[in-house]
Amino acid sequence: MNISKYIIFFLFPLTLISAKKDDKYFDIYNSLSTFGRAYEQLNNGYVSDVNPSELIKQSIIGMVSELDPYTRYEENVGETQSDYLSTGYYIGFGFTVDKVNAKNTIVKVIEGYPADKAGLRIGDELISIDSIYVGKLDQDSLRTILVGKSGTKALFRYYRSGNKDTNEVEITRTEVVIKDVPFQRIIKDSIAYIKLDQFSVKADFAFRKALRELEYEGKFNSLIIDLRDNPGGVLQASLRILELFVPENTLLLTTRGKLKENSQDYYSRTIPLYPDLKVAILINDNSASASEIVAGAFQDTDRGVVIGRKSFGKGLVQQTLPLDENSKLRMTIAKYYTPSGRCIQKIDYNIEKNQYDLSSSTLFKTKNGRTVNKEDGISPDKNVNKKDYPEIINNLIKSDIIFNFAVMHTAKYEKSIEDYKLNVEEFDKFLNFLNDEKRYYKFDELKPIEDLSNRKYKDVISSQSQDNLTVLESSLKSDIKKNILENKEQIIDLINEMSTYILKGREYTFFDNIDSDEYIIEAINSLSDKYDTILNANVLNKKEN
Template sequence: MKLSFKKPLILILASVLTAGMLFSFVNKNDKLFAIAKNLDIFASLIRELDSYYVDDIDPEELVSVGINAMLEELDPYTEFIPEENSDEFRLLTTGEYGGVGALIGNRTGTNMILMPYRGFPAQAAGLRIGDQFLKIDTVDVTKKSTSDISGLLKGPANTSVFVQVKRGEDTVEVNLTRRKIVISNVPYYGKIDDQTGYIKLTDFTTNAASDVRKAFLDLKSQGITRLVLDVRDNPGGILKEAVEIVNLFIPKGKEVVRTIGKLESVNAVYKTTKSPIDKDIPIAVLINERSASAAEIVAGALQDYDRAVLIGRKTFGKGLVQTTVPLSYNSQVKVTTAKYYIPSGRCIQAIDYSKKDENGNSSSVPDSLRNEFKTKNGRIVLDGAGIEPDKKVDPKLFAPITYSLVARNLIFEFGNEFFWQNESIVAPSEFSVSDELYNEFVTWLEGKEYDYTTYVEKSLDDLVKYAEREKYFDEIKETIEDLKKKVSHSKEQDLITFKSEIKEALKEELVSRYYYQEGVVEASLKNDTEVNTALSILSNQQEINRILTASAKK
């Protein structure tokens, strides 16, 4: 078969040669070309799917899925923020929103108030923990999701919202006026003995440094001579706030953190710019495995300058910096742009997201690749796995019965009923669950389901499986049955054996009803192992000196 050409062959050959020459100038590794090419393919694919796919598709939803899947290949912190999620993102970064001031969530399959914030509309109107949502304005919300209810409650400041809730057997209706809600980064501070101040820092949103500064100055006016700064469970936030908090205790002109990335524009050195409030007061910083990012900068910088004793457990290990970049149609992308390095020179990032195994999983930095750095006093510290404490305190483990009572919301429900029947209790630091009240709780539990498997029972079940698999079961069957009888738990006995820790869980639940978030923190301090360890160390200057010198043994 002959081919028919509308152009002379010589012109076609010339065109092919010209195209080849042009493509030869386009480096196959040219990222701009690759981006343009693949964006064109992606747009073409969406158009063809919309035209040809057998069922109707939602192009916006499909693209969103594609974007999120793409970003998941990078790291957990790079994320796309569509316009409709901008308010939620602003709340996470600033701690501000327009609403009624209450934490809501789903308990026992029902959406309810989990914590009203003191001084805001929900609390001022008398809404309580455990109030179950029935209606918001004219909308029946009994089958709505938590996020839907949250969206209905939020809105511009000074606008009204009607809320109907169920409280026990009663129905309560209130009209609320939304306010600009600014959540404090310091839900509680106070003195834990005559000389020791305590500050609980839960976030690093806007004004975190100001919140800590105000708390510290107030404590100093009360005569404290030592300080416990608690950043346990603090997920981090704004880097600048971390720098300013370190500056409260470190002299002017000292490096706190530096960021290093691919672009010069993200490389920066952050130093203290002001005179400190107090550069001598002994400090203990409480950390754990959920202390991350900005919390790790504060803890790590104070450790690197030997300015504080770190107590608790190794931190999360997030040494990555995110920058928010605006996109079209009011969307944004929060993208990892740099790694941060604290004063000793170490980066505490624990997971290398650039290297993945055959299953696509990222791996932790192996101990063999962790590098040694030194603090101001010459103490050896390591990179690549979070901030390690100077004094390790093992996590508190709870008995299976306590877990079961909490997980099944039985302690929560008892707290509701107690609150409905009792107008007040004594201050959080003075309140305790008496034996009489505990016995009321035990009686209240009768007929309620809260069975569980103990650790020993679970181990025996595993032993049976392995024995059956390896054909040893018949030989040890009688021994196992005898062991099962001996270790079989009794709920009634466990309520006696683990009475003290169940009492503690009850105390915090009951205190939350009357004194809210700050009350829970205050009530927990007396039996807090890390706090008590900090008190012991801070009261002994020789011990502080020993820990913060190069000769100290971990």
């Protein structure tokens, strides 16, 4: 049976055949006809047998790759971020893996879940799962192995720094509930703090619960909402959080798309529970999507002060559409606009630049008349400068040397221990660590030397040049070591901060360093007597004039 004929027939709905030449559908018909002929030729004449479903899948992937990066084809091979944000949980072990030195390394372990109970720690390198080598697998391939039904088991083999042998442990999959709010606390001067990690479908419930727990903890008249590194999530959850603070019938968001149902104006529907609470929103360049909806609404309605750095700039709305039982299409369906009419999308991709825009202006006004710009993201009312480290420290961070040393340093300690921090007298341990396993070559200055010292160049470079390279390498190492010693105290602080994170967890580490957090310091200052001045700057200027 010639399956290509049936595929081609399927691609040509009868409604297209009658399309007129000046009709858009005529172009669609012609394009599908060309696609069908190309497929038929490949199926009939290609030197090897072709897989019809794989060809079609790759065609879809190629098609959506020409659009924006948020429109994509997805196969059902385990929960994606959009899946667990829409349910509030995923089936797994309770850890997060990322590439460190090109190896799949555990970078987060959720307290109380199977991985934590089994003794896995940050820094453990995954070797195999159920006898399948996973050390250098890409994230998608690894996810297909990790996915499974709740209650099923998997055998993990992993390596822990400082141990000669690998370890083996069997762990059971379970339902892992996403913590939208990992922690909250009253920090000082009647100021409450809530960290919001993402906007899952249950984020507004978690946020309300956090507020209730803060009320039990003590009285507060100001609130810091931390949206730093929050990638966004479910639109409706962000709107329900806004309704806790803004007056009823306030415009929160506008969406505009091709279809009528994707063009809506969203207003607050309820009387706010916290109408007079002073609010500061923390954002950075990784605050995106729903985070920007919240920050933009607080800013445009003059309901709160935005602190930090310009946000990511994602002003597009996506919808997930099932294609069949094994695949789905995640598609951009609209642009969104803050209450003042701004679209903060950074890059327009193939979307017509001003399509659906509510105004041609680049300057917009908040409720109190403050000027806000249409630009690549939400610009804060109070800017916090990015922490600038010396270049030598940037090298240590991006090459994972700080992380790897902290993992090695803490491997011998139990999580309950208090005396684990590196002191100045022990700094030689770090210098010795740099000498091991050619770690000096991770520095940008020495990478060309390593390349030239490669065996394949031995016959090309003269012995004199090789000697010169050796002298240059020794000199550069000496300069790097001198630079490291000059920044010893700062490096020790970073090592101890990472060590605290590994042994004590994220919440403990955050509050242990809160007094030096520039965002928190600026938020506390802005929530003082300056608060009304910031939000009413335009009104006050008019009175003075």
